[in-house]
Amino acid sequence: MRNAECGFFAECGFFADCGLIADCGFIADCGLNPNCGLNPNCGLNPNRGVNAESGREPIRNPQSAIHNQSAIRIPQSAMTTFDLVIVGYGNVARRFVSLLSEQRRTLAHDHGVAARVIATATRRHGYRYGGRKVEASSTLQFLGDALAKSRAAARKGRLVVVETTTLDVLRGQPATSHIRAALAGGAHVITANKGPVAFAYRSLTRAAARAGRQFLFEGAVMDGIPIFNLVRETLPAVTVAGFRGVVNSTTNFILTAMEQGQPFAAALAEMQARGIAEADPSLDVDGWDAAAKTAALANVLLDARITPHEVKRQGLTAETRQLAVAAMAAGRRLKLVARARREGRKVVASVGCEELPAADLLAGVEGHHNALVLETDLLEEIAIVQRGGGLTATAYALVSDLVTIARATAPPRRSARGRRSL
Numbered sequence: 001m002r003n004a005e006c007g008f009f010a011e012c013g014f015f016a017d018c019g020l021i022a023d024c025g026f027i028a029d030c031g032l033n034p035n036c037g038l039n040p041n042c043g044l045n046p047n048r049g050v051n052a053e054s055g056r057e058p059i060r061n062p063q064s065a066i067h068n069q070s071a072i073r074i075p076q077s078a079m080t081t082f083d084l085v086i087v088g089y090g091n092v093a094r095r096f097v098s099l100l101s102e103q104r105r106t107l108a109h110d111h112g113v114a115a116r117v118i119a120t121a122t123r124r125h126g127y128r129y130g131g132r133k134v135e136a137s138s139t140l141q142f143l144g145d146a147l148a149k150s151r152a153a154a155r156k157g158r159l160v161v162v163e164t165t166t167l168d169v170l171r172g173q174p175a176t177s178h179i180r181a182a183l184a185g186g187a188h189v190i191t192a193n194k195g196p197v198a199f200a201y202r203s204l205t206r207a208a209a210r211a212g213r214q215f216l217f218e219g220a221v222m223d224g225i226p227i228f229n230l231v232r233e234t235l236p237a238v239t240v241a242g243f244r245g246v247v248n249s250t251t252n253f254i255l256t257a258m259e260q261g262q263p264f265a266a267a268l269a270e271m272q273a274r275g276i277a278e279a280d281p282s283l284d285v286d287g288w289d290a291a292a293k294t295a296a297l298a299n300v301l302l303d304a305r306i307t308p309h310e311v312k313r314q315g316l317t318a319e320t321r322q323l324a325v326a327a328m329a330a331g332r333r334l335k336l337v338a339r340a341r342r343e344g345r346k347v348v349a350s351v352g353c354e355e356l357p358a359a360d361l362l363a364g365v366e367g368h369h370n371a372l373v374l375e376t377d378l379l380e381e382i383a384i385v386q387r388g389g390g391l392t393a394t395a396y397a398l399v400s401d402l403v404t405i406a407r408a409t410a411p412p413r414r415s416a417r418g419r420r421s422l
């Protein structure tokens with residue numbers, strides 16, 4: 001039976017004993033159960049499929065969700081199989097798990113990567129290890145226990161903690177502590193949570209290096225746009241001197257809607273329904289989310305040592321609607337612009353509404369799209385624009401981080417199709 005209040009199946013928590021979905025998870029081609037959750041007309045599971053409105057994934061048994069290895073005919077010896085401990089099992093994590101399932105053949109054939117979820121932690125719905133509910137006094141304690149039980153995988157570099165808890169914009173906690181504990185326990189870490197990068201990038205990077213593990217966070221800023229990979233992998237010897245961008249989808253969507261005469265509240269409600277607005281939407285509206293992204297970008301790309309508190313910040317205000325409409329009438333556009341630049345030994349960063357000329361690349365960034373312009377020493381300006389974004393893009397960033405870990409830790413191999421993996 002489904003518990004109407006929490007959305008979980010009362011009998012199974014996440015599942016194993018639920019009976020309705022136990023055999024099929026969401027393996028599309030399992031053929032066992034036509035009501036398995038991928039079928040949009042499924043009458044059994046009220047959380048079925050991806051909700052077209054919200055883009056949110058239903059909560060299902062992640063242990064059964066990742067992949068059906070019997071469908072993949074490549075030697076096990078050629079695969080890197082990761083054990084995943086997911087800390088924070090909300091919208092992003094659920095989409096990540098379903099995307100791993102959808103992409104399992106490509107991941108296996110082209111990258112030799114497979115994964116299975118061995119543990120999940122949530123704040124209100126508790127902790128599970130190996131498909132069973134377990135008790136713990138805190139997430140940190142649960143994580144410590146899960147890491148201890150997974151020592152063998154950790155020793156082989158096959159344990160990955162996926163940190164996708166809620167953003168804490170004031171301190172970056174408890175996510176930073178989760179990541180520190182994970183690295184100390186021998187796990188790699190991938191995260192879409194910008195808090196730890198905004199508050200503790202340098203110390204976490206050092207901890208990862210000491211542990212010989214990876215700390216990756218491609219989904220933390222601008223969903224799946226490969227901004228950190230772009231600079232790290234493709235711009236050797238280039239110095240990024242600064243950047244400016246539209247980095248918060250929710251406020252950009254609201255600004256675009258308000259230019260077209262829509263009320264603020266309706267636009268915000270749409271972003272919440274799509275699962276794009278932060279759990280606490282004031283984090284978006286007041287510019288905190290953009291400030292956290294600016295701090296994260298500055299710390300990684302400009303070698304800054306700032307937190308969101310050092311980013312000069314102004315969000316949307318009561319006057320914003322009038323300013324947006326007036327800018328539009330004058331052939332200009334009002335945008336919430338994130339900026340950072342090196343000034344001598346310091347990095348100066350800000351977030352605030354700016355009226356931009358129509359010809360500015362950022363002026364053309366509509367709706368929930370994002371863009372970032374990097375100022376570099378050797379290549380002048382490089383712009384990257386994301387038309388889309390959202391849960392799938394963020395989940396993709398986590399998948400790409402997993403592949404990055406596999407590439408960094410596995411010897412070069414030939415794929416099942418005879419091509420050398422990139």
Ligand SMILES: NC(=O)c1ccc[n+]([C@@H]2O[C@H](COP(=O)([O-])OP(=O)(O)OC[C@H]3O[C@@H](n4cnc5c(N)ncnc54)[C@H](OP(=O)(O)O)[C@@H]3O)[C@@H](O)[C@H]2O)c1
Nearest residue numbers: 088089090091092122123124125139165166167192193394
């Ligand atoms: N949504 C997006 O499009 C997007 C895009 C880029 C980055 N992000 C980032 O990705 C992260 C996750 O976002 P989301 O949309 O998935 O949020 P969400 O749906 O609110 O899920 C957050 C999850 O974290 C759990 N959680 C919170 N505090 C916890 C704790 N102390 N211990 C264990 N679990 C805890 C919550 O548990 P309960 O449900 O039990 O409270 C929930 O399962 C956030 O940091 C967000 O900023 C999101």
